[in-house]
Amino acid sequence: MTPEIGALGRAEAGALSRAALRQDPTAVSAAATLGVVTLAQNDIANARRLFSYAQMLSRRNITTQLWSIEDAVGRGDVGGALRWYDITLRTKPDMSDVLYPVLAQASRDPSIRGALVRKLANNPPWSNSFVGYAAAQKDDPQNTAALFSALQVHGVAIPSTAQTSLVNLLLSIGNFDQAWRYYAAIRPGATRARVRDPRFTAMIETPSAFDWATLSDNSIAASIQRTRDGGTFEFSAPASIGGPVLQQVQLLPPGSYRLSGHSDGIAQDARALPYWTLICRGDERELGRVVVPNSARAGGMFVGTLVVPTDCPVQTLSLFARASDAIGGTSGQIDRITLSPAGQATH
Structure with a gap:
């Protein structure tokens, strides 16, 4: 099933899926494919029933996982969408290439950012990977700074390389005040009016531009x-x-x-x-x-x-x-x- 498939192809896929389910009611791929076919026919109620059945059979089917995310987003269910993000990234880590960009952009919404922070505070296995991805993004470092600051408040450790990358990126685009605010949050006691680490005792492994x-x-x-x-x-x-x-x-x-x-x-x-x-x-x-x-x-x-x-x-x-x-x-x-x-x- 791809966006290019027309009505005839969808009908064939639907017939094959029904035949497979008659032979084996636990054929999760068949249930998920039939859900996509039904969704394309704009039969939302039956599509949701089929995807729910596929979810009951397995939490590892990528079609079902992606639909579950989209369905939750469509209903404005932020917690449900993040729950399926979590399930998908736990079972299919390589889906980060698809999901991280969407998640990073969505985190610009303060309400979504707050829910995401709470999810990451539970330390899912993809937490460090997502933090590293967010730190490397150059299109909206202000949002990344807000996200990282909120994560630190909730006790989530941000890798020093990610912290340094963000401080230097904010500096490079001329956002000096936010660069300093984030730096001061990760280096308690730092002040703008004095040189920092005057006796060279910090021994920082990955120093930022504000460090020696x-x-x-x-x-x-x-x-x-x-x-x-x-x-x-x-x-x-x-x-x-x-x-x-x-x-x-x-x-x-x-x-x-x-x-x-x-x-x-x-x-x-x-x-x-x-x-x-x-x-x-x-x-x-x-x-x-x-x-x-x-x-x-x-x-x-x-x-x-x-x-x-x-x-x-x-x-x-x-x-x-x-x-x-x-x-x-x-x-x-x-x-x-x-x-x-x-x-x-x-x-």
Whole structure:
């Protein structure tokens, strides 16, 4: 039975199905096929009776399952439709290719989203798979954020990869406020007015753009390492090679900010010293630069001021390792970095 089959083909399918059921009343495929034929004849009552009979015989027939979903949707029975989604995805996981797009789109309706959240809170076997699918969709990340937030309220764990994907996607389309709201929900205590994880203790496996991101390539090595006192950022680059090694996206309100921190192992000529810079993401303007002096100076402490203008809502704080002529190249560690409104205490 396909949409292209005409009346003659449907009549033949109906006759074969009736013959099969006379020989074997438990022939679920025959009952389901006869239900489709009857439905095509607009005999809704008998079609429903036949599909109900097929449901009684088996919960594994895909025709019956899909009709049951459509029938529940047609009657406005959200709970019934989701119950059949659940049954179908449990017995036929490969039907996710057909059902996930419809389910994701339907979840834009708050009433359907609420029912879906309650269903996923029961941890069906397809829960993680659907969450991963939803996180990868780029057409409506705002809806995905609302769905994920509701799931977290109901105690449903969202994989860190899905969380990171959603935050970065919202940022990429310019939805900065919703990206931050969702990030703040998954990183309790995060604030827009300060750098996050100032002592590199979080050790996040899949960091988002609002977390520290190390930047490595075939030449430059950069990593966050756990230490006895918490954590530290380490970098190294061969002679004559430089570039960004660490960054974190900021949503700093306009104003002056004090950047300070502590380094170890940095020993370079003045023109090869690493530096922190704040770049406006909209037009790549440099909003300020703070050079990290040699660690032997001032006990490794460094401090400077950065100014955020009113026309730059999103910034990137980056550490740059400058190319060095030294035989051993350049290397060092940063074990503390703070960025907070000027005049406020840092910690």
